[in-house]
Amino acid sequence: MKITVKSWFKSGSPWVWMNAGAVSISVVMVVGLLALIAVRGLGHFWPASIMTAQYQVPGQSTQVVMGQFADEEEIPTQRLRDAGIQGFEEQDLVTRQLLKVGNRDVSGSDFAWIIEPWLDNIQYPEDAIALERREWGNFYGFVKEVRHNGAVVATGSEAWDALNASIERALTIHNDIYKIEKKDIGAINSKLERLRLQQRGLELKGEATPVALADIEAQRAELNAAYQVLEKSLGELYVSFTRDTVVAETVSGQAVEINVSKIVRAYQPNAMGLGGKIAFYGSKIWEFVADDPREANTEGGIFPAIFGTVMMVLIMSVIVTPFGVIAAVYLREYAKQGFTTRVIRIAVNNLAGVPSIVYGVFGLGFFVYFLGGQMDALFFPEALPAPTFGTPGLMWASLTLALLTLPVVIVATEEGLSRIPKSVREGSLALGATKAETLWRVVLPMASPAMMTGLILAVARAAGEVAPLMLVGVVKLAPSLPLDGNYPFLHLDQKFMHLGFHIYDVGFQSPNVEAARPLVYATALLLVVVIAVLNLSAVAIRNHLREKYKALEV
Structure with missing residues (x-):
């Protein structure tokens, strides 16, 4: 049988192939984008070799440079000639490389662009060291001696081992200091603040009797005594923490004395084997995931941002699911299907297309200023004029995103309810169940996969939103997590970080753009991973529910 082009188009095969091709291209583009983000982001943590070289700019004296290659690009030589730099033939392109030179406290910048043809005598000395510092970025050079309270304790080949031992000791003391400052003293300060608010509340109610005040003062005195003990221990730790220093030499021969307490990590990448580099790479990835940020968020980790993102999404999910389900159940099961119901559905669908920043402005005006201000006046008068809930925080951010994603949950739940056969409802009613029992025990369980689908879509959108959060609770750096060991443990009024x-x-507000760029890719990859984990968890629950109630869909 002869198949014509017209009959082939009528069969629908071209459209099947076209759809398959579009899906394949989309998958390839998504995989390629994720691969690009992963390579640019995760490659930042690999311990690149440290090179030294002579750098001869035409017309200038020879310089000695040292650092790690970070990036490279080809530029037209005409740009160099326009800048007054000579020495190039009439070639089109020349390679320039971005060198991470570190030593910001010495040279004034972390990075420098160098022209590849001007590099000469490139070497990779095994004794070259990189020091990751809490301030001023990395230091590149050579270790000369280690001092203890100003006295030299190691020099030459012994200095490297002494430096590592000193750093390990300093990190142990740093962890002890962190525990005292953030946990022990933080807990005492929290209790002292509660006592202050308690006393203020008694004064406002006119119940500040001498007995009540004496009890508060006794508790305050006990806490202050504990604080004094911790403060003394903290002072002793700081004295021991800052006793060791290292004298390092830059490639130009300048000696720099660095306090070991300012060093996070020291390593010699040129002397590392493959196993050592893999172990170092793993430790850097773990630091990125589990530690707090430092150096204006361009160094360290992003754990507070991960925690804040997950916490906000979970609270948002707990809020949006019952409201979305109740609204969908009313519209589908109880509301009279007419003009008013159609208008409500149109409004719900239109709300899904409202720009997210509008929700942020609404959340700031209604939730924060109006609702939060009223809550402060009613429940926290002793804290005024300092706001408790009358300021952006975790609860208002979660409520704002719940409002933003509410239409998605309503529409998905309605679709699930509409697919349940009418015979199932009639069978339940025929067996003597009431309408409420039918809804609760039959209809809602069968519609639960659709509810989970709505929740998955809501999580996918909410986790990546930024614009509304800038108005209702997110900050550049949060000093503490919204969940800790201090009463009331979950601090819904507290500001938080978000991926x-x-x-x-980091990408647009960082003062050190070159240092921040790889972290933008790494954080973006981590955000995708967090969203994927949240979605896959919801998908697993949905599939379990779908299998559980599959027999009822006959």
Whole structure:
């Protein structure tokens, strides 16, 4: 049988192939984008070799440079000639490389662009060291001696081992200091603040009797005594923490004395084997995931941002699911299907297309200023004029995103309810169940996969939103997590960090753009991973529910 082009088009085969091709291209583009983000982001943590070289700029004296290659690009030689730099033939392109030179406290910048043809005598000395510092970025050079309270304790080949031992000791003391400052003293300060608010509340109610005040003063005195003990221990730790220093020499021969307490990590990448580099790479990835940020968010980790993102999404999910389900159940099961119901559905669908920043402005005006201000006046008068809930925080950010994603949950739940056969409802009613029992025991369980689908879509959108969060609770750096060991443990009034805002802040607000660029890719990859984990968890629950109630869909 002869198949014509017309009959082939009528069969629908071209459209099947076209759709398959579009899906394949989309998958390839998504995989390629994720691969690009992963390579640019995760490659930042690999311990690149440290090179030294002579750098001869035409017409200038020879310089000695040292650092790690970070990037390279080809530029037209005409740009160099326009800048007054000579020495190039009439070639089109020349390679220039971005060198991470570190030593910002010495040279004034972390990075420098160098022209590859001007590099000469490139070497990779095994004794070259890189020091990751809490301030001023990396230091590149050579270790000369280690001092203890100003006295030299190691020089030459012994200095490297002494430096590592000193750094390990300093990190142990740093962890002890962190525990005292953030946990022990933080807990005492929290209790002292509660006592202050308690006393203020008694004064406002006119119940500040001498007995009540004496009891508060006794508790305050006990806490102050504990604080004094911790303060003394903290002072002793700081004295021991800052006793060791290292004298390092730059490639130009300048000696720099660095306090070991300012060093996070020291390593010699040129002397590392493959196993050592892999172990170093793993430790850097773990630091990125589990530690707090430092150096204006361009160094360290992003754990507070991960925690804040997950916490906000979970609270948002707990809020949006019952409201979305109740609204969908009313519209589908109880509301009279007419003009008013159609208008409500149109309004719900239109709300899904409202720009997210509008929700942020609404959340700031209604939730924060109006609702939060009223809550402060009613429940926290002793804290005024300092706001408790009358300021952006975790609860208002979660409520704002719940409002933003509410239409998605309503529409998905309605679709699930509409697919349940009418015979199932009639069978339940025929067996003597009431309408409420039918809804609760039959209809809602069968519609639960659709509810989970709505929740998955809501999580996918909410986790990546940034614009509304900038108005209702997200900050560049939060000093503590919204969940800790201090009463009331979950601090819904507290500001928090978010991965999406962290990407914006590091990428566009960082004073050190070159250092921040790889972290933008790494944080973006981590945000995708967090969203994927949340979605896959919801998908697993949905599939379990779908299998559980599959027999009822006959």
